[in-house]
Amino acid sequence: MKWHILHPLWVGLGVVGLIILAGRFLVPDDFGVHGRNFTYGYHRLSSLQDWKDFPVKYQGRDSCIECHEENVRLNSASPHAAIQCENCHGPAVNHADSVQSPSVGIQSPSVGNQSSSVGIQPLSVDTSRELCLRCHAYLGYPNSNRGAMPSIVDRTHRRRRECSNCHNPHDPGEESE
Amino acid sequence: MTCSRRDFLKEAVGTTAAAVLPSAAFVLLSTDEARAAVANSKVRYAFLIDTNKCVGCGMCVRACKNENEVPYDAPVTRNWVERYIFTKDGKIHIDSPKGGRDGFTDNNMYGEEIDPDDIAKAFFVPKGCNHCDNPPCVQVCPVGATYQTNEGVVLVDRDWCMGCAYCIMACPFGARYFHPVHKVADKCTFCYHRLNKGLAPACVQSCAFGARRFANLRDPDDPVTKIITTQRVAVLKDLYGTKPHAFYLGLDHDVR
Numbered sequence: 001m002k003w004h005i006l007h008p009l010w011v012g013l014g015v016v017g018l019i020i021l022a023g024r025f026l027v028p029d030d031f032g033v034h035g036r037n038f039t040y041g042y043h044r045l046s047s048l049q050d051w052k053d054f055p056v057k058y059q060g061r062d063s064c065i066e067c068h069e070e071n072v073r074l075n076s077a078s079p080h081a082a083i084q085c086e087n088c089h090g091p092a093v094n095h096a097d098s099v100q101s102p103s104v105g106i107q108s109p110s111v112g113n114q115s116s117s118v119g120i121q122p123l124s125v126d127t128s129r130e131l132c133l134r135c136h137a138y139l140g141y142p143n144s145n146r147g148a149m150p151s152i153v154d155r156t157h158r159r160r161r162e163c164s165n166c167h168n169p170h171d172p173g174e175e176s177e
Numbered sequence: 178m179t180c181s182r183r184d185f186l187k188e189a190v191g192t193t194a195a196a197v198l199p200s201a202a203f204v205l206l207s208t209d210e211a212r213a214a215v216a217n218s219k220v221r222y223a224f225l226i227d228t229n230k231c232v233g234c235g236m237c238v239r240a241c242k243n244e245n246e247v248p249y250d251a252p253v254t255r256n257w258v259e260r261y262i263f264t265k266d267g268k269i270h271i272d273s274p275k276g277g278r279d280g281f282t283d284n285n286m287y288g289e290e291i292d293p294d295d296i297a298k299a300f301f302v303p304k305g306c307n308h309c310d311n312p313p314c315v316q317v318c319p320v321g322a323t324y325q326t327n328e329g330v331v332l333v334d335r336d337w338c339m340g341c342a343y344c345i346m347a348c349p350f351g352a353r354y355f356h357p358v359h360k361v362a363d364k365c366t367f368c369y370h371r372l373n374k375g376l377a378p379a380c381v382q383s384c385a386f387g388a389r390r391f392a393n394l395r396d397p398d399d400p401v402t403k404i405i406t407t408q409r410v411a412v413l414k415d416l417y418g419t420k421p422h423a424f425y426l427g428l429d430h431d432v433r
Contacts, residue, residue: 010191017198033206035325036218040315043324047334054370057244058379082385087236091243134234134280135385140293141262144300145386146232154282 057091060084067096071170078171088131088169090123132163218327221394222367224423225401225410226303228432231388233258233301235280240383241305242278244368253354254278255365256305256380261432262286263297269431277301302432303389305380306331306352306365307413307421314344314353314364323362329422330367338362349417367391394422 028044035041064085065072075081086092138151158166168174241256242249258277262270262284272286281301284291312331315323322338325331333344338361345353345362356363368378376382381389392401404410410424413432 006191009195013195013198020198031321034327036327036329040312040325041327042321043332044321044334044337047324047332047336048326048369050335051332051366051369052373054245054366056371056374056376058240058376058382060376060382080385082387084383084385087240087383087385091240130279130282133282134236135232137280137282138293139281139284139299140296141299142296143298144232145230145388146299146301149232 055093057093058084058086059092059096060086063092063096075170078173080169080172088127089125092123093121095121095123127162127164127169129160129162132169136163218329219395220328222308222328222330222372222422223392223394223405224305224308225390225392225405225426226423227388227390227426228300228302228429229427230386231258231301231303232386233260233277233281234385235277236383236385237303237380237389238276238278240379241365244371244379245366247363248357251357253357253363255352255354255363256303259302259304259432260286260299261302261429262291262299263431264291264295265297266295298429300427300429302425302428303380304350304352304413305423306367307350307419307423308365308367310420310422311418313347313349313417313419317343317347319343326369328367328372330369330372331364332366332369333362333364335359335361349414349419350421 028046030045031043032045033041034043034045034048061072061084068085072085075083075085133154135146135149136151138153139146141147163169235258238254238256238258241247242254245255247253247255252275254276256276257273258281259271259273260277260281264270270286270289270291274281284293308329308331310329312323312325315325315331318324319341320337320339322334323331323344324334340355340361342355342362345355348364353362353364355361368376368380371378378389378391381391384390390401392399392405394402394405396402397406404426405424408426410426411428412421412424413428414421
């Protein structure tokens with residue numbers, strides 16, 4: 001065949017060859033089919049470990065009870081029992097880590113406004129009226145669970161005052177101390 | 178047609194090279210390797226969302242943003258809560274201000290104040306990634322940066338994603354977004370880091386009403402799996418054929 005017909009073919013093949021060669025060097029070794037099938041499972045295996053190593057922020061009530069037993073017990077017997085402590089108190093992150101090793105400074109991820117220091121990192125509790133209104137503002141939705149919530153009309157109920165002035169958030173049946 | 182020995186050899190070598198070169202791009206697996214690659218996992222995670230229970234407090238959105246370091250004030254979120262209000266004049270009002278991050282504390286929708294007496298029905302629908310069995314977002318990724326794990330969780334490899342945003346376009350649920358800090362596609366990870374430490378996903382843990390729950394569908398004794406397998410559940414956008422694995426109780430047909 002004529003050279004001018006074959007020439008683009010060789011150039012094309014050369015480019016394909018270069019791409020494959022570059023891929024051999026640039027693609028990580030653990031790239032492959034690791035998932036449940038070939039269509040969706042092709043990925044870099046160490047990416048799984050990257051996600052497993054992501055730091056946990058919300059530790060959960062079981063972690064709070066280790067030190068704050070009294071508050072957790074009071075709260076667990078109240079209508080607010082289903083609410084996690086950290087919903088109002090903020091994510092604990094490594095709030096309690098320094099109990100065991102007080103010399104370790106807190107290296108907090110970008111959560112809240114926790115500056116690094118030694119010792120127990122105080123959590124900033126959210127006592128705002130807006131937090132309570134998330135559930136307890138009257139909207140009038142008769143066939144939704146929201147309609148079953150004990151609720152107030154924001155405009156008429158003790159305007160602009162914090163709920164915790166009168167109500168105890170740990171045990172809303174009781175008045176605030 | 179005549180053909181010299183020299184031409185014959187040239188073309189033979191060229192043709193062989195052309196045939197062999199592309200095959201270098203493929204990886205050959207042994208039978209055992211291939212079987213292991215598609216082996217059924219003992220775990221398949223799924224969400225169960227009860228729209229009857231949701232009160233629209235938005236704590237799931239806030240917890241997700243804090244837990245997963247999603248920029249708090251940027252207009253992006255991995256999960257969200259939608260509000261549907263059907264007024265007696267037949268109109269449907271739908272909103273989700275800031276993804277419901279700050280809850281729903283009044284009936285002001287896009288500047289229009291809705292009188293509670295005009296409401297025929299109203300409810301909240303928590304949404305997020307459905308961790309589909311046939312995830313279209315994974316199909317379209319040109320570089321293999323997003324994938325499905327053995328547990329059915331769809332993840333993004335932040336080191337490998339180049340930010341082309343095909344997957345964001347491909348997701349029919351709008352569950353993906355472009356991460357403004359990492360400059361990659363981002364989505365719900367089912368709190369993969371928490372699951373692996375035996376913790377519930379942040380949205381599930383923070384929900385005080387049990388509206389968001391999760392299940393291992395391969396475990397027949399899982400109480401949430403029992404609900405999914407024995408009660409009437411629905412999924413969003415069934416007709417897309419993506420086989421979503423976020424199951425809904427009490428889903429209205431007007432919810433899209």
